Every structure is written in structure tokens, then in C-alpha cells.
Amino acid sequence: MSAKPQSRIFISYRREDSEHAAGRLAADLRKDFPPQQVFLDIASIDPGADFVLALKRGLADCAAVLVVIGPRWLAATDDKRRRRLDSPDDWVRQEIAESLRRPDVQVVPIVLDSTAMPNAEDLPEDIRALTRRQALTLTSRHWSSDIARLVELLRRSPGVGASAEGAPRGPVPEGAKAGRLSRVSATHWGLFGAALVILVTAGLVAFRPSLIGMRTVAIPGAKPLYAPYKTGDVFQECVDCPEMVVIVPEVVETGGGMRKSSDPILKPFAIGKYEVTRAQYYAAGVNIGQGCWDAAGDSREKMRERNSKAPGFEQTDDHPIVCVDIGEIRSYFAWLNSRTGAVRAYRLPSEAEWFHAAMAGTGDVDPWGDVGARACEYANVYDSTAAAGKPDRPAAYECSDGYVFSAPVGRFKPNAWGLHDTMGNVEEWLEDCGRGEPQSESCNFRVVAGGHYREALKDSRRYLSESSNGRKNYTGFRVARFL
Ligand SMILES: [Ca+2]
Numbered sequence: 135m136s137a138k139p140q141s142r143i144f145i146s147y148r149r150e151d152s153e154h155a156a157g158r159l160a161a162d163l164r165k166d167f168p169p170q171q172v173f174l175d176i177a178s179i180d181p182g183a184d185f186v187l188a189l190k191r192g193l194a195d196c197a198a199v200l201v202v203i204g205p206r207w208l209a210a211t212d213d214k215r216r217r218r219l220d221s222p223d224d225w226v227r228q229e230i231a232e233s234l235r236r237p238d239v240q241v242v243p244i245v246l247d248s249t250a251m252p253n254a255e256d257l258p259e260d261i262r263a264l265t266r267r268q269a270l271t272l273t274s275r276h277w278s279s280d281i282a283r284l285v286e287l288l289r290r291s292p293g294v295g296a297s298a299e300g301a302p303r304g305p306v307p308e309g310a311k312a313g314r315l316s317r318v319s320a321t322h323w324g325l326f327g328a329a330l331v332i333l334v335t336a337g338l339v340a341f342r343p344s345l346i347g348m349r350t351v352a353i354p355g356a357k358p359l360y361a362p363y364k365t366g367d368v369f370q371e372c373v374d375c376p377e378m379v380v381i382v383p384e385v386v387e388t389g390g391g392m393r394k395s396s397d398p399i400l401k402p403f404a405i406g407k408y409e410v411t412r413a414q415y416y417a418a419g420v421n422i423g424q425g426c427w428d429a430a431g432d433s434r435e436k437m438r439e440r441n442s443k444a445p446g447f448e449q450t451d452d453h454p455i456v457c458v459d460i461g462e463i464r465s466y467f468a469w470l471n472s473r474t475g476a477v478r479a480y481r482l483p484s485e486a487e488w489f490h491a492a493m494a495g496t497g498d499v500d501p502w503g504d505v506g507a508r509a510c511e512y513a514n515v516y517d518s519t520a521a522a523g524k525p526d527r528p529a530a531y532e533c534s535d536g537y538v539f540s541a542p543v544g545r546f547k548p549n550a551w552g553l554h555d556t557m558g559n560v561e562e563w564l565e566d567c568g569r570g571e572p573q574s575e576s577c578n579f580r581v582v583a584g585g586h587y588r589e590a591l592k593d594s595r596r597y598l599s600e601s602s603n604g605r606k607n608y609t610g611f612r613v614a615r616f617l
Pocket residue numbers: 514515516517519520535536537538539587
């Protein structure tokens with residue numbers, strides 16, 4: 135019985151409209167309902183002790199959806215000044231539309247302060263029914279009494295009330311939870327079945343052969359990940375966007391039923407499954423910077439002739455982008471965040487994130503372990519192909535990966551969490567400043583990681599720094615995203 139769904143109260147809101155009010159609303163509801171019954175979104179979950187537990191119980195099911203409507207809810211626009219609500223990809227619209235379609239979900243508009251309830255004709259067809267639902271006003275001035283009315287309403291809601299009845303407040307021990315759930319019939323729970331998890335599954339990205347065995351979650355627009363997700367889950371927010379792998383730092387038992395994250399620095403994040411490709415990078419329309427250093431250290435004259443389109447060797451669309459500096463990468467991220475409606479969510483990985491993801495729980499960044507001759511199964515390294523005809527520079531690995539320069543991304547086996555080419559192919563820019571510079575947007579040196587096709591990988595892969603405004607034809611990047 136403990137696996138049966140709970141009836142949740144889901145709070146739908148627009149960040150730019152009512153993030154603060156939604157947060158306060160969630161906090162207050164958690165005083166009257168079991169905290170885990172109230173779901174805001176993944177960003178609201180404390181990355182500390184209980185987040186994995188919380189995620190597992192996440193937005194699997196809900197009985198009530200509260201639609202928080204503030205002054206900017208109706209007219210909020212994207213960067214191209216198009217009204218968000220008019221886009222079928224707008225996740226607030228999708229949440230509401232899906233909730234309204236389900237007769238077992240109580241949808242309650244929560245209108246903030248002096249905001250007017252929108253007129254039906256101002257709303258897209260699929261959410262017009264929202265205006266026929268009983269709305270409640272939530273005002274700063276009468277906040278407590280307004281909340282009390284809402285709590286009363288929710289308690290009368292069969293799904294929510296049944297779940298809350300007799301439930302202890304605060305974290306619920308597993309045993310107690312199972313006992314409480316067992317008092318309710320399976321049929322009863324079925325009636326309050328999932329509402330929003332369907333949003334996630336409805337937009338499933340087509341499975342690709344390389345993804346077999348993984349759960350792929352599509353999150354259109356700036357939609358947060360609602361499903362209880364886990365390390366290794368993959369999502370992609372737009373056709374040109376990088377595929378992302380979810381990484382949830384593990385939670386370890388510390389005795390007495392307490393849990394804590396194994397790495398207190400890391401919050402759940404997502405990281406590119408592959409290095410960013412040329413096709414993905416050029417989709418952003420970023421300016422192409424002229425001048426690019428070669429791994430072999432060529433003349434300055436030759437260096438000036440190179441750029442990302444002509445790095446000094448043949449590349450196709452699915453090769454990693456190279457010859458890009460930090461400023462150009464930032465332009466790419468500006469585009470990617472705008473393209474997905476994410477507010478500064480996409481960025482370079484931090485050093486801690488990158489190494490955590492590259493090690494994939496194995497304690498070693500080399501997926502091939504200690505058997506160097508197996509490196510060519512997992513990575514484009516300085517192999518016998520690259521070393522051919524260079525007696526003064528023997529191969530770093532006694533195997534053949536078939537590539538002298540960069541290889542198309544994803545040609546080699548992934549690491550344990552499904553990431554390709556973390557080691558080798560092209561080295562990857564990270565967000566951390568290098569050479570002891572304090573962390574800032576504008577530091578002169580950045581850490582790069584993973585080594586590249588022309589290097590032994592062993593010694594320099596971890597702590598190498600590169601000049602932030604230098605372009606190299608062996609340095610690219612992969613993206614990270616806040617969750
Ligand atoms: Ca190679």
C-alpha cells in the first residue's frame with residue numbers, strides 16, 4: 135500500500151508574476167496539511183536532508199490545483215513580446231488545461247490582492263473554463279483569514295480532506311505513512327489519480343536507441359520537472375536544445391532515520407548528455423569569433439585564419455563546437471535560456487558538478503577504470519590513430535579509436551550515468567575561475583576538464599586553466615541546468 139499515490143495540493147504559478155506569494159501560500163498550507171501533501175515545484179524543495187524522499191512523493195498525483203493569479207499572470211510575455219498564455223507550450227497553460235480536463239481534480243483560481251479574475255475571452259480556449267470555477271482572493275492585508283478560508287475549502291474537497299484526515303504534521307515515518315494509506319481503498323485512491331504527471335508523459339520525446347532503458351521526460355518551455363525524477367533521466371526542451379541528464383546527488387542514511395545529502399554542495403542539476411554540437415551552437419545565431427589556437431601550437435598567422443567553422447580539421451554538424459571563448463558561450467546561453475523560457479537556468483557546469491557527473495558514482499572519471507587499453511571504447515583519446523607517423527609523440531593509450539581530431543559526439547560508450555565524451559574528444563569549459571582567481575563572471579582564466587583528442591588526459595585533465603577569451607580547436611563545452 136505504501137506505493138499508492140497521495141492526494142496532493144498543487145500550486146500553479148508564474149515565477150515572474152507571483153513567486154513570492156506562491157511560496158508563502160505553500161508555506162502556510164503546510165501548517166495545516168502534511169507538508170509533503172503541498173507541492174509547489176521542484177525548485178522549492180530543500181536540497182538538504184529530505185529532497186530525494188520529497189521528490190519520490192513529488193507531483194505524482196493531485197486532488198486540487200490552486201492557480202495563483204497575480205498582476206502579471208495574464209499579460210506576461212516572452213522575450214519576443216508574445217503573450218506566454220497564447221503559446222501552447224506555456225507550461226502554466228498546460229497545467230491548467232490538463233487539470234480542467236479531469237473531473238476528479240478541484241481547480242481553484244487564487245487571485246492576488248487587487249488583480250481581477252481574467253475574462254473568459256482573454257484566455258485561450260482550453261483554459262476558459264477556469265473563469266467558471268469558484269475563485270478565492272488572497273490579499274496581503276487579510277492574508278491569515280484568506281488562508282483560513284482556503285484551508286476550509288480544501289478540507290471539504292474529498293481527495294484532499296481524506297488524505298489530510300488524521301495525518302500527522304511534519305515528516306511522516308515510512309511505517310506510519312503505510313498504515314495511514316492502508317485505511318483508504320485502492321479504488322478511492324484511483325479516483326484521485328494523477329493529473330499533472332500526464333503533462334510530462336504526454337510530451338514524451340521519442341525514444342532513441344541510445345536511450346533504451348532510460349526514462350525520457352520532456353519539459354516544454356520553462357516547465358519544471360514534475361515527475362519524481364532520478365539520476366540518469368533524460369529530457370530535452372526544444373529540438374535544437376541539448377539533451378540533458380538529471381543528476382540527483384544521493385541521500386545517505388545517517389542513523390536514527392535521518393538522511394543527508396552525500397554532497398552538501400550539490401543540489402540536483404542537469405548536465406548535457408553530450409558536448410554541445412556545431413548544429414546546436416549555430417542554431418543560436420551567435421557571432422563567429424575569428425582566431426583560434428591549435429593543439430599542436432601552430433604559428434600565430436595560421437591561428438588568425440581559424441574559427442569555429444574552420445578549426446583546422448574537418449568537422450560535421452554533430453561534431454562538438456570548438457574555437458569558442460567564454461563570452462561567445464555566454465551569448466549561446468542567453469539564447470538557450472530565452473529559447474526555453476528558462477531564467478538563467480542554462481549555464482556552464484561548475485567544477486564540482488562536472489566531476490560528480492563524470493565520475494558517475496564510480497569514484498573515477500575514467501569509465502574504463504584501470505585498463506588503459508579499453509579507453510578507446512569510451513573516449514576519443516590520443517590513440518594510435520592520432521599518433522601514427524609521430525615517433526616523437528607515442529600514443530597515450532595502446533588502442534585505436536579511429537579519430538585523429540574531434541569525433542562526432544556520442545560515438546563512444548557512455549559513463550555509468552549515460553554521459554558521453556566526458557573524457558577526451560574536446561576538453562570542456564567550466565564555470566569555475568582558474569589560477570586562484572576569485573569566482574566572478576569576468577575572471578581571466580577558467581577551469582577546463584576532461585582532456586582532449588591530442589592529450590594524454592592523465593595529469594592535466596583536472597586542474598587545467600585556460601584564458602577565458604582564448605579560443606582553442608580542442609576546447610568546447612557542455613551545458614548544465616538548474617533544476
Ligand atoms: Ca583519437
